[in-house]
Every structure is written in structure tokens, then in C-alpha cells.
Amino acid sequence: MNCFLILQMTSKSRRSIWYLDSGCSRHMTGDKKKFMNFKKKEQGFVTYGDNNKGKILGTGDVGGGNTLEIKDVLYVEGLKHNLLDISQLCDKGLKVIFESDYCTIHQKDSKEIALKGMRHNNIYLINLDNASSSDITCLVVKEENPWLWHKRAAHINSNN
Amino acid sequence: MPKIKFEKDKLCDACKKGKQVKSSFHSKNVISTSKPSELLHMDLFGPSRIKSFGGNYYALVIDDDYSRYTWTFFLTLKSEAFKAFKNFAKAVQNEKDLNIKVLRSDHGGEFQNELFENFCEENGIMHNFSAPRTPQQNEVVERKNRSLEELARTMLNEYDVPKYFWADAVSTACYVLKRMLIRPILKVTPYELFKGRKPNVTHLKIFGCKCFVLNNGKENLGKFDSKADEVIFLRYSLTSKAYRIFNRRTLNMEESVHVVFDEIVDLKENPLESNKTNASDEEYFKEALDEMYLNENPLTELEDLAKS
Numbered sequence: 001m002n003c004f005l006i007l008q009m010t011s012k013s014r015r016s017i018w019y020l021d022s023g024c025s026r027h028m029t030g031d032k033k034k035f036m037n038f039k040k041k042e043q044g045f046v047t048y049g050d051n052n053k054g055k056i057l058g059t060g061d062v063g064g065g066n067t068l069e070i071k072d073v074l075y076v077e078g079l080k081h082n083l084l085d086i087s088q089l090c091d092k093g094l095k096v097i098f099e100s101d102y103c104t105i106h107q108k109d110s111k112e113i114a115l116k117g118m119r120h121n122n123i124y125l126i127n128l129d130n131a132s133s134s135d136i137t138c139l140v141v142k143e144e145n146p147w148l149w150h151k152r153a154a155h156i157n158s159n160n
Numbered sequence: 161m162p163k164i165k166f167e168k169d170k171l172c173d174a175c176k177k178g179k180q181v182k183s184s185f186h187s188k189n190v191i192s193t194s195k196p197s198e199l200l201h202m203d204l205f206g207p208s209r210i211k212s213f214g215g216n217y218y219a220l221v222i223d224d225d226y227s228r229y230t231w232t233f234f235l236t237l238k239s240e241a242f243k244a245f246k247n248f249a250k251a252v253q254n255e256k257d258l259n260i261k262v263l264r265s266d267h268g269g270e271f272q273n274e275l276f277e278n279f280c281e282e283n284g285i286m287h288n289f290s291a292p293r294t295p296q297q298n299e300v301v302e303r304k305n306r307s308l309e310e311l312a313r314t315m316l317n318e319y320d321v322p323k324y325f326w327a328d329a330v331s332t333a334c335y336v337l338k339r340m341l342i343r344p345i346l347k348v349t350p351y352e353l354f355k356g357r358k359p360n361v362t363h364l365k366i367f368g369c370k371c372f373v374l375n376n377g378k379e380n381l382g383k384f385d386s387k388a389d390e391v392i393f394l395r396y397s398l399t400s401k402a403y404r405i406f407n408r409r410t411l412n413m414e415e416s417v418h419v420v421f422d423e424i425v426d427l428k429e430n431p432l433e434s435n436k437t438n439a440s441d442e443e444y445f446k447e448a449l450d451e452m453y454l455n456e457n458p459l460t461e462l463e464d465l466a467k468s
Contacts, residue, residue, distance in 0.1 A: 148366075148423060149364075151318070151367075152364040152366055152423075153336050153361075154314075154333045154336040154337070154367065155311055155314040155315060156336065156337070156340050
């Protein structure tokens with residue numbers, strides 16, 4: 001597996017920012033806290049542009065909840081940035097469109113934007129924290145008082 | 161113990177007579193219908209100990225198998241079930257342009273009677289019954305009953321709304337469940353499955369909360385009479401786009417859209433007891449005043465007078 005992106009090091013820790021990368025072969029991240037469900041599985045190594053190697057420690061799904069879920073993300077030891085692989089997104093039936101100053105990710109048949117990324121210098125970035133998903137379970141906006149909505153909803157069970 | 165190879169090739173009569181238990185029931189993980197109103201589950205719960213505000217004791221619950229869209233009807237007598245069902249069946253078949261194909265209910269006398277039999281025969285509806293004394297087979301609607309009753313109980317308890325509003329609580333619970341439940345497997349709300357569009361939930365309010373309704377030309381008010389009445393919210397109107405509220409001044413049920421809700425102000429405050437707390441405050445004041453009065457007229461003076 002190869003990963004060719006040249007990263008611009010920024011001093012700020014941008015933990016939930018993902019780089020859109022056409023050159024890498026899988027989604028990958030170095031932050032284990034991001035995973036919703038994590039399977040430990042040592043699968044080999046990732047080779048960086050400078051021929052250094054990073055060890056793959058496992059896979060899992062990222063996001064979910066009120067953001068878009070991204071499946072099959074590799075957990076790579078020591079990786080300081082989060083990479084989204086465009087080919088893998090397209091395999092999942094998504095459509096990625098690049099414009100001069102932003103990019104959008106759609107579900108294949110719908111016009112609704114699932115994710116929107118901004119261009120920063122010469123790379124496209126996506127902030128997954130801001131992304132809201134069009135998931136059907138999101139009937140109530142989260143910013144409002146959840147207890148108020150619990151009461152309005154006739155005290156319906158709210159485990160999910 | 162001697163080593164015995166035991167083969168279970170026949171039943172032991174005595175064992176069965178002494179130990180047999182009920183067979184188990186498994187829920188199925190598939191959706192067996194493909195359209196709304198293909199299969200309807202029906203059940204009746206009640207009688208409630210307390211007569212509802214509208215004078216009813218029973219609730220008829222009808223649940224659509226595919227969408228889990230639910231209807232509730234409130235009845236004074238069990239025998240009214242057929243009339244309620246007949247009207248409902250006509251309305252729903254007209255609305256969806258679909259025919260009811262199968263009905264499922266228990267063997268209750270309100271469902272298993274000549275009227276139902278004739279109606280089903282005329283309209284080509286199959287009427288299935290769960291096995292006698294086996295509510296487990298009527299599981300869909302029995303579970304719905306439990307949800308409705310639990311939610312209603314919770315809502316009545318929240319603001320200590322009088323129990324005779326149980327029918328309103330059940331109706332509200334049903335209204336909300338249709339819009340908020342997510343149907344397992346399909347991951348869609350019953351409302352969307354039945355109506356084909358997403359439900360609007362922005363108008364949902366807390367049951368029994370304090371609100372104010374504008375006296376919208378209902379009474380002939382003087383210039384300086386109060387324009388609005390303090391009322392409690394009871395349910396959503398099923399026939400018009402309005403809230404149904406109970407006016408404590410006139411002791412009437414009203415429907416209105418000119419309602420302002422007071423939901424956030426101390427969610428624990430009880431709208432029905434707000435008057436009571438005032439009364440107890442007054443009592444407290446009286447007691448305090450009495451005490452002060454007594455202190456200002458010291459007993460010693462009286463004693464002195466008595467002595468002289």
C-alpha cells in the first residue's frame with residue numbers, strides 16, 4: 001500500500017480535519033479515539049512518500065451519530081493526519097465533485113450534499129465534525145434541549 | 161451410577177402430565193407485508209377505572225402491520241367496537257385506495273361476532289384470530305398497547321394531570337409514536353411509510369403543560385378584561401390543524417391555534433397546582449399574622465387585668 005500525499009505541517013492540531021487524497025489507497029488515521037467500532041488486526045505496513053513505513057494496527061468505522069459514517073478506515077501507528085481516499089468513497093456509491101475553491105460529496109442518486117470540503121492552499125480539506133448527515137434518524141436538531149424534546153415526544157424511549 | 165445410554169424415542173406420559181410448559185414464542189425478523197392496510201392488528205384495552213373526560217372507558221387500538229401506523233378510538237362500551245371499526249375501515253380504504261385484506265385480533269366477543277363476520281364477508285376481508293388465551297400471538301398490537309399505556313401514564317404523572325384525561329394522553333402518545341418511532345429493519349417512521357412523506361415534528365409540545373389561549377372573539381370581552389385564559393395542553397386535534405386544550409376557567413375542552421406554550425419555565429412546576437401553592441402561601445401568611453398579633457397583645461397584660 002502506498003501513500004503519496006505531501007503534507008503541509010501546520011502547528012495547530014486539527015484533529016477532525018480530513019485530507020481528501022486521490023493518491024492513497026485506503027482511508028487512514030492515526031487517532032484511535034475517532035473510531036466508533038474498532039477491530040484490532042495487524043495487517044502489514046503503509047509506505048509513505050519518503051519510503052518510511054507505518055504499521056497498520058486495525059480497522060474500524062469513523063463518524064456515525066450526527067455525522068456521515070465512513071467505513072473501513074485503517075488505524076496506522078504514528079500517522080499525524082487523517083486521510084480520506086477518493087477511490088474508496090467512490091466505491092461506496094458516493095460522487096465527489098471538485099470545484100476551484102471547494103469540493104462536495106453526494107450520494108450517487110441524490111442532489112443532497114452529504115459532505116462539503118474547502119480548499120486550503122492546494123489541498124482539499126473536510127471537517128467531519130461540522131458535517132451533518134442526512135440520516136433518517138436525525139429528526140430533531142441536537143442543539144435544542146434534549147430533555148425538552150424527550151418530554152415533547154411523549155417521553156418516548158431515547159436509548160438510540 | 162451405572163452407565164446408561166438413554167434414547168428419547170418416545171414421550172413419557174407421566175412427565176408430560178406433570179411438567180409440560182407453554183411453548184415459546186419467537187419474534188420474526190422479517191417484514192411479511194409490503195403495503196399499508198394489508199394486515200391490521202386489532203385489540204381493545206380497558207375498562208379503565210376512571211371515566212375519561214369524554215365519557216369513555218375503553219380504547220380500541222388498530223395497528224397496521226407494514227407501517228405500524230396506529231389508530232386509537234375511545235369507546236363507552238365494548239359493543240361500540242364494530243361501529244368504530246366500520247367507519248375506520250371505510251375511511252382508510254378510501255384514503256389509501258387500498259383494500260384491507262386481513263384482520264387479526266383475539267377471540268374477544270367484541271371482535272368475534274356476527275357483525276364482524278358479515279362485514280368481513282361482504283368486503284372480502286380475512287379475519288384471523290390468535291389462538292385462544294394466547295395474547296402472545298397478537299403480539300404486535302399488545303406491544304403497542306403497552307407503549308401507549310406507559311407513555312400515557314408517564315405523561316399524566318409528569319404534571320399530575322387528573323386521571324380522567326387518560327384518553328387525551330393515549331391519543332397524544334399515539335400521535336407522537338406515529339411520528340417519532342423508527343420502524344426496525346426499514347429504518348423509517350410509520351408516518352412516512354403510511355403517508356409517503358416525512359412527518360413534521362416542530363409543533364410537538366409537552367402534554368399537560370401550561371399555556372395561554374387567546375379569547376378569539378369567543379366571548380364578549382370588555383376593554384380591560386384579560387384577553388387570554390390560562391389552560392393546559394391535552395392533545396393534538398385529529399381533524400383540524402389545532403391544539404386541544406382544557407380551559408380551567410370555563411371547564412371546557414377547546415380547539416385553538418392561538419396558543420402560546422410555557423414549556424421551559426421551571427419544567428417541574430405544576431400548572432394545576434399553581435393555585436394551590438398560592439392558597440397555602442396565604443395560609444402561611446395568616447398564621448404569621450396571627451402570631452404577630454398575639455405577640456403584640458402579651459398575655460401578661462391579660463393576666464394582670466384578670467388579677468386586678
